[in-house]
Amino acid sequence: MKKTKLLALGLSATLLMSGCNIQLSEKDPDISDEDFSNEASTLASVDPEESGDPDDNDDPQNNDDPDDNNDPDNNDNNGNEDSEEGPEIEAYREFLRDYYDEEEQDFYAAVLHLDEDDQYELAVLTEFGYEYSVNLYKYEDEEVVSLAIDGFPFYGTSGNFYYFDQENCFYYVYENTSGDTVKVTEFVFSLQDGEVVLEHEFTKETEFDSEECTYYVDDEEVDEDTYKEYESEYDTYDVYSHDCVYTSYCYYIEEESDIDETIKRDYDEIYDDNLKEPVTCDKPVIYLYPEGDGTSISAQLDINGYFTCLDPEFNISNGWDVVADRNGDIHLDGKTYDYLFWEARLYADFNFDKGFCVAGDETEEFLNRVLPQLGLNQKETEQFIEYWLPIMEKNPYNVVSFQTTEYTDCAGLEITPKPDTMIRVFMAFYASDTYKEMPEQTFVCPEREGFVAVEWGGSYVR
Structure with missing residues (x-):
């Protein structure tokens, strides 16, 4: 499958297909890196809408309540439980135990494949204001190392974090309202030589009560045709091509024993299970x-x-x-x-x-x-x-x-x-x-x- 990326222009349609809601943030991409890292957030965590339908998905952790058998998330498919663990899995296990001991708040976690190799990366979702930030880690030289970079101490706060499983493409999308305009911005990243690289920044700015839009690629204003040329390179509307990291699909680390369950499951398999039609x-x-x-x-x-x-x-x-x-x-x-x-x-x-x-x-x-x-x-x-x-x-x-x-x-x-x-x-x-x-x-x-x-x-x- 060719590498696919969700562009800002296709965001609204994609979110409708996947049942997501994006809410508005006060974050502006032009603020400084320092302001960005310290920003107080007002966006609620972006998760699938709850409809009361039995197909809705809640938490992947097991529950002994008999009523929970009406929940299609009761799932026994453990992505890496039956295969031999790589050295990163034990390192992440110890890292999460230390994290649990040191942090005063509960958190979510998941193992996932960001780049093209078979080694897992780790996502830790911690509460930030009224939402959760996505903190990324890798295993390198027998250590767990943060993937934060300048301007992006975390990924996913004030928006949504997506990635393509083992395709070395992940991105952070948010919607911002300012004055009479709504701005949707997508930051596209990859891992190069073990370091996170910001590949592209796509922005679509729309005026309220108007169909007029202004387009930007890597901070440069472009016309609609040029923007669509970028768009045409990627599959922008296929919700099944990418994974969105939801807290409701990750394991909630409430007790130290939850860590082992977290490490057992590949997030991509959890995500596919939740999209799968019964x-x-x-x-x-x-x-x-x-x-x-x-x-x-x-x-x-x-x-x-x-x-x-x-x-x-x-x-x-x-x-x-x-x-x-x-x-x-x-x-x-x-x-x-x-x-x-x-x-x-x-x-x-x-x-x-x-x-x-x-x-x-x-x-x-x-x-x-x-x-x-x-x-x-x-x-x-x-x-x-x-x-x-x-x-x-x-x-x-x-x-x-x-x-x-x-x-x-x-x-x-x-x-x-x-x-x-x-x-x-x-x-x-x-x-x-x-x-x-x-x-x-x-x-x-x-x-x-x-x-x-x-x-x-x-x-x-x-």
């Missing part, structure tokens, strides 16, 4: 077959998304305490159920590298053949087909792939006592007007032994 997770149902009648069982879910339907309703945190019999009957509050039913919208990336392309009128035969291979018995297979066949047979073709970790990583299921056999079948599919060639999936049928727990569900990806 996918439907339709009718997962959980069957329980203990070895003895009247067995007390708890089943608890841990999802990266939010629930849309439950039957029966949870009677414990994120799950159910029930009594089950050997034949699969489940008893709760005087009622008997075949299964425990839940639906949700998940922040999942389904994989269609392998699977099947099935004609709509051949769906029933296909499911009757494949589902027993995945471990479903006759009753479970019939109920699966009863739900999904009316949907799938209407399509000319269905591209089908049975998900494994793509599903289980964002929909954890813990059953106590632990089943001897756990079978989870999740089918993702999308409609196609034409036949699609693809490598077929193969399966090893599990043996149903001892206490058996079975779950099946699916997602119609549109």
